[in-house]
Amino acid sequence: MTEAETRDELIEIERQDAARRYVITVDGVQAGIAVYVESPTAVTFTHTVVDPAFGGRGIGSRLAKFALDDTVARGLRIVPRCPFIAEYVRLHPGYEASVDRP
Secondary structure, eight states: OOHHHHSOOOEEEEEETTTTEEEEEETTEEEEEEEEEEOSSEEEEEEEEEOGGGTTSSHHHHHHHHHHHHHHHTTOEEEEOSHHHHHHHHHOGGGGGGBOOO
16 A cells, blocks of 8 residues: 555645636645536536546546535536536436536
8 A cells, every 4th residue: 555545635625716617626736627607597517627646536526526516506507518527417317407418
């Protein structure tokens, strides 16, 4: 086991309204973003990217879950134009009632 596997990481996710994106950080380092466009009734996810240095660790899935849960909690519809978000929604059918397909 490497040190990275044995220590706890501080993972934080926040919505940055001014930048129209959700950001996930790992130990204070930006690991990924989900970019969106918001209307009065929906959030259209347009692009999601995770730094390759953080790949294979579920960072993108944690970011997607947070962003989608936040959207639903705010009473807004999800429009998954981003392939990553669209695939996450497909694999997690609990969101289907809140999704408007592009």
